[in-house]
Structure formats: C-alpha cells, structure tokens
Amino acid sequence: MSTLLGWVLGTLAILIFLPVLVLFGQVLLACLPGRTPALVKGPRPRVAVLVPAHNESSLVIATLNSIIPQLLEGDRLLVVADNCSDDTAALGRSVGAEVVERKSDEQRGKGYALDFGVRHLANDAPEVVIIVDADCQVGEGAIERLATVCIASGRPAQALYLMHAPAGSELKVRIAEFAWCVKNRVRPRGWARLGLPCQLMGAGMAFAWTDLALINLASGHLVEDLKMGLDLCRNGKPPLFCPDALVTSYFPGSDAVLSTQRTRWEHGHLGVILNDAPKLFVESISRAQWNLLAMSVDLLVPPLALLSLALVVIFSLSWLAFLFFATLVPALLASAAMVILGVAVLLAWSQFGRELISFSTLMYAPFYALKKIPVYLGFFIKRQVEWVHSKRDDS
Numbered sequence: 001m002s003t004l005l006g007w008v009l010g011t012l013a014i015l016i017f018l019p020v021l022v023l024f025g026q027v028l029l030a031c032l033p034g035r036t037p038a039l040v041k042g043p044r045p046r047v048a049v050l051v052p053a054h055n056e057s058s059l060v061i062a063t064l065n066s067i068i069p070q071l072l073e074g075d076r077l078l079v080v081a082d083n084c085s086d087d088t089a090a091l092g093r094s095v096g097a098e099v100v101e102r103k104s105d106e107q108r109g110k111g112y113a114l115d116f117g118v119r120h121l122a123n124d125a126p127e128v129v130i131i132v133d134a135d136c137q138v139g140e141g142a143i144e145r146l147a148t149v150c151i152a153s154g155r156p157a158q159a160l161y162l163m164h165a166p167a168g169s170e171l172k173v174r175i176a177e178f179a180w181c182v183k184n185r186v187r188p189r190g191w192a193r194l195g196l197p198c199q200l201m202g203a204g205m206a207f208a209w210t211d212l213a214l215i216n217l218a219s220g221h222l223v224e225d226l227k228m229g230l231d232l233c234r235n236g237k238p239p240l241f242c243p244d245a246l247v248t249s250y251f252p253g254s255d256a257v258l259s260t261q262r263t264r265w266e267h268g269h270l271g272v273i274l275n276d277a278p279k280l281f282v283e284s285i286s287r288a289q290w291n292l293l294a295m296s297v298d299l300l301v302p303p304l305a306l307l308s309l310a311l312v313v314i315f316s317l318s319w320l321a322f323l324f325f326a327t328l329v330p331a332l333l334a335s336a337a338m339v340i341l342g343v344a345v346l347l348a349w350s351q352f353g354r355e356l357i358s359f360s361t362l363m364y365a366p367f368y369a370l371k372k373i374p375v376y377l378g379f380f381i382k383r384q385v386e387w388v389h390s391k392r393d394d395s
Contacts, residue, residue: 139246159204197238
C-alpha cells in the first residue's frame with residue numbers, strides 16, 4: 001500500500017514540478033538584463049487590419065481611431081459585424097472602415113467571423129493581415145512594426161497584448177491583471193531569449209496572406225488563438241513575439257461578465273492541455289520539430305491560480321503520506337516545487353508587476369486562487385464547450 005501510494009504521489013509531484021520549472025525558467029530568462037534582439041526593419045508591406053466585432057458599439061469607435069492614423073494608402077480596415085443586434089456596423093462605416101455583416105445562428109464564435117473576413121479580403125488581398133479585437137487600443141507604430149516583422153521573418157508576429165484593470169477595480173481584478181502580465185509579457189519574453197516561439201494571444205496577431213491558407217479559421221473553438229498558433233507551428237510557421245508592438249484592453253468591470261470571460265479562457269486552455277498536448281509532444285519529437293515542442297512545453301503551464309491550487313493539494317497529500325507511511329520523495333519534490341513557484345512569482349512581480357500591484361495586494365493572491373475553484377470544478381462537472389461572447393459592462 002505505501003509503495004503504491006509513494007509511486008502515485010511521486011508521479012503527481014513530478015507532473016506538477018515540470019510546469020513549475022518551465023515557469024521559473026521563463027521568468028528567470030525574462031529578467032535577464034538587456035533587450036530581446038529585434039529583427040532588422042524591412043519595407044512596410046500592404047496591410048489589412050481585420051476587426052471582428054459582436055455588439056461592440058460602446059468600444060469600436062475608439063478601437064478604429066487607434067488604427068486609422070497608422071494606415072497608409074492602399075491599406076484596408078475591415079470590420080466584421082458578427083451577429084450584431086446594435087449599431088456596430090453603422091459606427092464602423094461612420095469612421096471610414098469597410099464593414100461586412102455576418103448572420104448565423106449555428107456558427108457562432110470568433111473563428112467564423114475571422115474566416116468570413118478573410119474571404120472578403122480575398123477580392124483585393126493584402127500582403128499582411130493583422131487581427132485586432134474590437135475592444136482594444138493599438139499602440140502607436142504597432143501596425144508598421146507587426147507588418148514589417150511578419151514579412152522580414154516569414155513568420156506570424158504577435159504583439160505584446162496586455163489587459164488592464166479599470167480604475168477602482170477590486171483586488172481580484174488587479175491580481176488578474178498581474179497574472180495576465182506574467183502570461184502574455186513575462187513568459188513569452190523569456191522564451192524569446194532562447195529564440196523560441198510564443199503562443200498567439202487573440203489580438204495584435206499579424207499573418208502573411210499566404211500563410212492563412214495553412215490553417216482553418218472557421219471554428220467555434222473556445223481559444224481559437226491557441227489553436228491557430230499551434231496549427232501554424234505544425235506547418236513550419238512558429239509565431240514570433242514582438243514586444244515593441246503594444247495592444248491593450250481592459251478587463252470587464254462586471255463580476256458576471258468577468259466570470260463568463262474567465263470561464264471561456266480557462267476551460268478552453270485546460271481542454272487544449274488535456275486533449276492536444278500529449279499528441280503535440282509525440283508529434284514534435286517524432287518529427288524533430290523543436291519549435292512545436294517548445295510551444296507544447298509552454299502550453300503545459302496552466303493558469304497561475306490553477307497551478308498554485310494543484311501544487312498546494314499535492315504538497316499537502318505528500319506530507320500527510322510522509323507522516324503516515326514515511327514516503328519522503330514526493331514530499332521533497334512538492335516542497336521544492338512550492339519554493340520554486342514562490343520565487344518565480346516574486347521575481348516576476350519585482351521586475352514586471354510593481355507598477356500593477358503592491359506587495360500587499362500580491363499577498364491576496366492565494367485567496368484569489370481559492371475563489372477560482374468553482375471555475376476549475378466546472379471544467380470537470382459542466383465543462384463549457386461552446387464559444388460564448390463576453391458581454392460588455394453596458395450591455
């Protein structure tokens with residue numbers, strides 16, 4: 001009994017230790033002095049900015065106004081008003097954007113909107129397509145930077161996409177802002193130091209027109225960005241992190257809207273980990289695709305809250321087993337993982353998170369993780385499998 005228990009807990013401790021070690025390595029690399037080498041700037045290609053929008057009348061004008069000044073003659077700005085019941089389409093036209101409207105009760109999800117937009121662009125295809133969500137602000141110079149990097153590298157380019165907590169937000173939203181920073185800024189920065197690709201993040205994504213033929217956009221996948229990045233990497237086009245192109249948006253202020261958004265993201269991520277990661281590992285090793293292996297390893301790091309909760313459970317079980325059955329190795333592995341995770345979080349906060357949250361707010365993180373337990377239990381009890389758009393606070 002004690003031997004079997006030791007093997008089970010040892011296996012669990014190793015499984016939790018590996019993503020913690022990956023996270024620590026990424027954070028450590030990101031904190032090294034100096035900048036990630038940038039590609040030599042090339043000529044500015046002809047661009048189409050594709051903006052999928054579902055009932056975004058409160059935000060779409062601000063988004064388009066952040067893009068329009070960056071466009072050159074011959075560029076296109078296309079808004080896909082997807083199953084809209086408001087005046088998103090009219091507002092898009094009012095600032096001079098091309099607008100196409102899509103209606104479908106069966107095919108719902110951002111992937112279908114993107115596919116619809118790309119097929120419309122084919123009548124006058126650009127060299128580069130840049131996808132920007134309708135609730136985002138595009139930083140100055142980001143369009144040119146993404147387009148030139150995409151063409152110069154021959155790979156998709158991913159902007160630094162950050163989400164901010166609205167002014168006066170609760171502690172949990174500010175903690176979420178820090179966790180997003182770790183996921184979208186710190187970890188890709190660390191991987192880029194080794195010349196490794198990043199995951200696609202959903203907004204601020206640039207693709208060469210010819211590369212779009214390598215993937216199937218038309219899907220209702222919960223995390224279509226992750227799927228697109230992995231599919232492109234499998235076809236020899238690993239995404240490239242472009243941190244000097246900035247795209248930003250805000251977390252919803254409403255608890256209900258925030259919960260819907262979080263559930264879609266995290267259930268989708270967990271689904272990819274469980275369903276796709278094992279196959280990706282085997283495929284990347286058998287085909288010697290090291291970029292795909294790097295993306296698969298990165299994919300295995302779950303959201304910080306889930307990683308922390310899982311580690312606490314394994315740590316507790318391992319030390320209980322040691323007290324009753326003297327199985328020491330799992331307890332030591334879990335303890336080492338606990339220390340390494342703590343160091344990684346503190347290091348990420350000290351270098352990248354001080355301007356986001358105070359140290360006292362960071363200490364609230366364990367309680368934030370506990371409040372997310374229903375989201376993770378819901379994955380196993382009533383998993384979200386259909387794409388649900390996050391309503392805006394004024395909806």
